[in-house]
Amino acid sequence: MNKKTKEKLVFWLFLVPALSSFILVVVVPFGMGIYYSMTDWTAVAGQEANWVGISNYKNMFSDLAFRYSFLRTFLFTLLSVISINAVALTLAFLVTREIRFKNFFRAGFFIPNLIGGLVLGYIWQFIFKSVVPSIGTLFGIEALEQILILAEPNLALFGLIFAFTWQYAGYIMMIYVAALLNVPQELIEASQIDGANFIQRLRSITIPMIAQAFTITSFLTLVTSFKQYDIIVALTNGGPTAIYQGTTVNSTEMLAVHIYSVAFKYNNMAEGQARAIIFFIVLSVVSIGQVYYNKKKEVEM
Numbered sequence: 001m002n003k004k005t006k007e008k009l010v011f012w013l014f015l016v017p018a019l020s021s022f023i024l025v026v027v028v029p030f031g032m033g034i035y036y037s038m039t040d041w042t043a044v045a046g047q048e049a050n051w052v053g054i055s056n057y058k059n060m061f062s063d064l065a066f067r068y069s070f071l072r073t074f075l076f077t078l079l080s081v082i083s084i085n086a087v088a089l090t091l092a093f094l095v096t097r098e099i100r101f102k103n104f105f106r107a108g109f110f111i112p113n114l115i116g117g118l119v120l121g122y123i124w125q126f127i128f129k130s131v132v133p134s135i136g137t138l139f140g141i142e143a144l145e146q147i148l149i150l151a152e153p154n155l156a157l158f159g160l161i162f163a164f165t166w167q168y169a170g171y172i173m174m175i176y177v178a179a180l181l182n183v184p185q186e187l188i189e190a191s192q193i194d195g196a197n198f199i200q201r202l203r204s205i206t207i208p209m210i211a212q213a214f215t216i217t218s219f220l221t222l223v224t225s226f227k228q229y230d231i232i233v234a235l236t237n238g239g240p241t242a243i244y245q246g247t248t249v250n251s252t253e254m255l256a257v258h259i260y261s262v263a264f265k266y267n268n269m270a271e272g273q274a275r276a277i278i279f280f281i282v283l284s285v286v287s288i289g290q291v292y293y294n295k296k297k298e299v300e301m
Contacts, residue, residue, distance in 0.1 A: 121234020153251030
């Protein structure tokens with residue numbers, strides 16, 4: 001056996017276990033999911049799944065609750081991506097300056113990311129329901145005293161975004177910190193000598209130099225926001241209710257929560273699977289489009 005053959009053999013010996021696991025755990029279940037999405041499968045023991053074609057997909061797009069959930073998910077994702085990246089970049093600038101205890105601040109800002117989504121949701125539920133009104137009572141602020149953040153559809157959505165930003169911004173901050181530390185200080189010092197202010201340095205030097213970090217952070221925040229489930233369940237459980245085109249819907253029931261409800265709460269596994277397939281396709285298209293756009297902007301910069 002010659003050297004080239006040995007190298008190929010070693011390559012396949014290392015590849016086959018990982019490739020087999022990927023096929024068994026991802027590819028095969030995904031293919032089965034596509035099949036079951038075109039049946040009336042209910043996961044009830046002894047009940048066979050009958051072929052129904054694209055009926056589940058037709059029902060899905062005619063369902064007002066699904067369409068509303070779709071729109072709210074896009075809104076939640078858009079606002080979360082903007083909020084998380086803005087806060088994370090601000091924190092990154094703060095902890096990369098020559099200030100005392102900057103490593104302590106880095107650790108402190110990152111710690112919320114270590115808290116599980118369910119625990120974090122219950123923490124913020126307590127804050128919104130008890131702490132915020134108590135602060136209003138203490139300082140005589142009537143607006144805070146009477147506010148019910150989780151009881152009003154739009155306020156509940158912003159409450160979710162606030163809690164999610166508090167959890168995830170520290171993680172994204174670390175990516176920006178790594179990018180900012182790699183910006184050549186010679187360029188910053190030269191621009192300062194030339195009289196450039198902070199905004200000019202930010203626009204002409206810093207942002208172009210950390211463009212790759214924007215691609216990564218935008219992708220991570222977009223995908224994570226789109227798939228958000230545990231914080232929503234713990235904080236609002238999809239509520240409060242709202243009226244959409246004359247129908248009562250859950251105002252914070254994002255797509256992941258909606259799919260779970262259809263599949264397990266209403267025991268309609270096939271329709272839930274069909275919605276999950278569409279969820280996967282939309283998320284793939286949006287995330288690939290975002291990465292392509294950001295990569296193109298990197299070249300332009």
